Amino acid sequence: MQERFFNRELSWLEFNARVLFQGLNKELPLLERLQFLSIVTSNFDEFFQVRVAAIKRLLAENPNFVDVSGLSPQMVYTSVSARAHQIIRSQQECLMQDILPALANQGLTYVTPMQYSQPQSDYLNGIFNSEIFPLLTPLRTDTEAFPHIKNLTTYAAFLLAPIAGIKKSAGAEEFRGSEDAPRIALVEVPDGIRNIYWLSGNNGAGGRGGQFALLQDIVTEFGTKLFPGFEVEETLLFKVTRDADFAVDEDAGKNFIHAMEDVLIQRKSSFPVQMTCNSSSTKIQKFLMEMLELAEDDVYRVDQIINPGDLMELREADESGEMSFESWEHFYPADLPEEEPYWDTLKLHDKILHVPYESYDPVVKFISDAADDDDVLAIKMTLYRTGHNSPIIDALERAAQRGKQVVVLVELKARFDEERNIAWANELEQAGVTVIYGLVNLKVHAKILMVIRRESDTIRRYVHLATGNYNTKTAKLYSDISLFTANPQIANDATLFFNLVTGYSTLQNMNCLSMAPVTIKSRLIAMINREIERSRPENPGLIIAKMNSLTHEEVISALYRASQAGVRVLLNVRGICMLVPGLEGLSENIRVLSIVDRYLEHSRIFYFQNGGTPELYCSSADWMNRNLDRRIELMFPILDKAAFEDVKSILDTYFADNARAMELQANGSWLPVVRGKKEDVVRAQEVLYKKYKELEEKKPTAGEKKFEVRRK
Numbered sequence: 001m002q003e004r005f006f007n008r009e010l011s012w013l014e015f016n017a018r019v020l021f022q023g024l025n026k027e028l029p030l031l032e033r034l035q036f037l038s039i040v041t042s043n044f045d046e047f048f049q050v051r052v053a054a055i056k057r058l059l060a061e062n063p064n065f066v067d068v069s070g071l072s073p074q075m076v077y078t079s080v081s082a083r084a085h086q087i088i089r090s091q092q093e094c095l096m097q098d099i100l101p102a103l104a105n106q107g108l109t110y111v112t113p114m115q116y117s118q119p120q121s122d123y124l125n126g127i128f129n130s131e132i133f134p135l136l137t138p139l140r141t142d143t144e145a146f147p148h149i150k151n152l153t154t155y156a157a158f159l160l161a162p163i164a165g166i167k168k169s170a171g172a173e174e175f176r177g178s179e180d181a182p183r184i185a186l187v188e189v190p191d192g193i194r195n196i197y198w199l200s201g202n203n204g205a206g207g208r209g210g211q212f213a214l215l216q217d218i219v220t221e222f223g224t225k226l227f228p229g230f231e232v233e234e235t236l237l238f239k240v241t242r243d244a245d246f247a248v249d250e251d252a253g254k255n256f257i258h259a260m261e262d263v264l265i266q267r268k269s270s271f272p273v274q275m276t277c278n279s280s281s282t283k284i285q286k287f288l289m290e291m292l293e294l295a296e297d298d299v300y301r302v303d304q305i306i307n308p309g310d311l312m313e314l315r316e317a318d319e320s321g322e323m324s325f326e327s328w329e330h331f332y333p334a335d336l337p338e339e340e341p342y343w344d345t346l347k348l349h350d351k352i353l354h355v356p357y358e359s360y361d362p363v364v365k366f367i368s369d370a371a372d373d374d375d376v377l378a379i380k381m382t383l384y385r386t387g388h389n390s391p392i393i394d395a396l397e398r399a400a401q402r403g404k405q406v407v408v409l410v411e412l413k414a415r416f417d418e419e420r421n422i423a424w425a426n427e428l429e430q431a432g433v434t435v436i437y438g439l440v441n442l443k444v445h446a447k448i449l450m451v452i453r454r455e456s457d458t459i460r461r462y463v464h465l466a467t468g469n470y471n472t473k474t475a476k477l478y479s480d481i482s483l484f485t486a487n488p489q490i491a492n493d494a495t496l497f498f499n500l501v502t503g504y505s506t507l508q509n510m511n512c513l514s515m516a517p518v519t520i521k522s523r524l525i526a527m528i529n530r531e532i533e534r535s536r537p538e539n540p541g542l543i544i545a546k547m548n549s550l551t552h553e554e555v556i557s558a559l560y561r562a563s564q565a566g567v568r569v570l571l572n573v574r575g576i577c578m579l580v581p582g583l584e585g586l587s588e589n590i591r592v593l594s595i596v597d598r599y600l601e602h603s604r605i606f607y608f609q610n611g612g613t614p615e616l617y618c619s620s621a622d623w624m625n626r627n628l629d630r631r632i633e634l635m636f637p638i639l640d641k642a643a644f645e646d647v648k649s650i651l652d653t654y655f656a657d658n659a660r661a662m663e664l665q666a667n668g669s670w671l672p673v674v675r676g677k678k679e680d681v682v683r684a685q686e687v688l689y690k691k692y693k694e695l696e697e698k699k700p701t702a703g704e705k706k707f708e709v710r711r712k
Contacts, residue, residue: 038309053243195310238277350640360475371399397431461491516633534611541567659683
């Protein structure tokens with residue numbers, strides 16, 4: 001009997017397989033294919049740190065547990081290992097047998113140590129002595145305490161043997177090992193320096209382009225100099241992934257930041273989950289597995305290159321851009337003033353911003369204008385992931401220094417950004433900003449900004465709500481929707497929201513906004529049920545939703561009921577989807593698509609036909625347990641007519657895609673959407689880019705006279 005839910009972890013693996021599928025796609029530019037292969041690795045790094053670590057913990061603590069997909073922890077782990085090995089093998093085959101030969105045909109040739117010519121070896125030897133050797137620290141493994149292996153750090157391991165006839169010092173005499181304990185030293189491959197060293201044919205150094213060597217190989221080739229008196233019998237490159245699935249002590253009170261810092265320390269020394277290594281030494285592999293307590297299933301062997309992302313420095317050599325996507329601009333919105341603040345514009349109508357097709361500059365300008373405007377009294381916002389050197393942080397600090405009330409809720413528990421957020425929080429406080437450190441037991445994932453301004457003896461509030469973070473860097477790579485509005489009802493709800501998350505206010509009824517973990521889930525299920533009630537055979541209901549992941553069992557069950565009632569359900573889910581589509585009598589009216597393309601699909605958009613009075617929402621929340629039950633999230637309606645049409649058009653475009661879209665099958669596999677004729681091919685991201693480009697081209701040029709039609 002077919003289960004009603006796919007397993008969460010296995011569904012995520014299929015998402016990473018879809019990323020790999022783009023790397024395998026020979027229609028894409030060569031360096032973009034390489035980029036997708038590197039994303040496969042970075043995705044796995046986080047997956048093993050968090051999800052596989054959790055599976056191992058569950059396996060030890062509750063091995064008899066069975067999840068909603070009917071799998072025990074052991075069954076999940078075995079299936080995850082098998083599929084992950086399969087994906088990594090395919091990734092490696094593509095890298096070594098396809099990508100690297102194709103790069104060589106383009107004049108970018110990877111040279112392994114076995115292939116170094118004498119001049120190249122001499123040149124790299126000089127580089128090693130001057131730039132790399134001073135950074136290396138050899139670590140012995142024959143002491144009582146095995147050296148600590150840092151998380152996600154590449155190491156070179158050396159199996160050593162004494163050179164016969166060389167007199168050893170006292171220290172070297174101690175470094176003997178035994179027949180059962182091999183003499184192995186570990187060396188961390190330096191981080192923070194370049195990974196690619198350019199060679200020129202057989203003559204050593206060269207400019208960008210031509211032949212190149214990798215830092216990891218230079219360390220293994222010339223690292224013998226670290227062990228005078230010994231010869232290197234075998235070498236191995238490896239990387240260990242450690243458990244990062246830690247929760248902060250929510251009862252730490254005033255010491256919460258210290259508790260968060262303790263989590264960061266624990267993450268660096270937690271138990272090993274997985275090891276990636278090349279296959280050059282079975283003896284060293286066996287030794288490391290024993291020392292790190294890793295089983296065969298925990299070891300992932302690659303041909304040579306530990307981190308494909310190291311090769312992305314090759315972009316520097318693609319001067320013509322032929323091996324990369326054509327450059328896409330980020331257009332400034334045609335209906336927002338570039339020189340004046342937005343106050344007067346937003347009093348007339350709402351504004352939708354769609355990044356990265358449109359520039360993120362309006363968000364930065366909105367905050368910056370508020371900081372410099374003498375009539376602005378206060379700025380309140382949430383910060384989840386902000387990025388380095390953020391102009392948003394600068395504007396908030398400037399506003400506080402100018403005497404405005406600035407309140408920022410900084411979520412310290414944003415995984416893998418904790419350290420950066422602690423630094424931002426301290427910096428903001430020093431500038432006079434009131435900083436709130438999230439809520440106990442709830443991660444604040446909502447994206448909201450409110451500006452309070454004095455206007456003509458009254459107070460007006462301007463609100464920005466978004467599906468993505470206030471991060472100027474990811475806004476160039478992630479597809480997100482945001483709303484600028486001066487709508488009084490939304491502004492009232494925003495005020496209630498900030499009162500709740502910064503003080504002791506109990507939740508009050510909101511007119512427009514819905515907030516998790518209190519009302520979003522119940523609101524979604526109510527709207528699904530309403531669609532069921534209003535659906536008719538001659539006019540079936542319709543739900544269209546786009547999100548990153550779908551795992552919430554109650555929401556999925558509601559969608560199954562909708563399908564059984566004849567409601568058409570169209571889902572566009574980038575990542576995990578536990579819903580099983582196409583099952584007769586359960587989900588035959590549900591279709592699930594997914595798009596992986598040059599931009600990371602990150603927006604959450606929900607449409608309900610509502611018997612002919614459609615409603616449209618955007619949200620910071622996916623339909624996942626963590627978002628709807630354990631996080632502070634916001635869902636906001638699109639009320640302005642023009643904004644509604646704009647967002648609905650965006651949503652429809654995603655479901656027209658037949659170039660990058662893949663469709664989920666009832667057996668859990670994903671298949672490319674069938675294309676029609678060549679001229680009928682629709683690539684959603686390209687369609688959207690061309691849309692905003694056309695709007696840019698229609699802008700009046702500087703000095704161009706505008707003609708207005710006078711009406712009665």
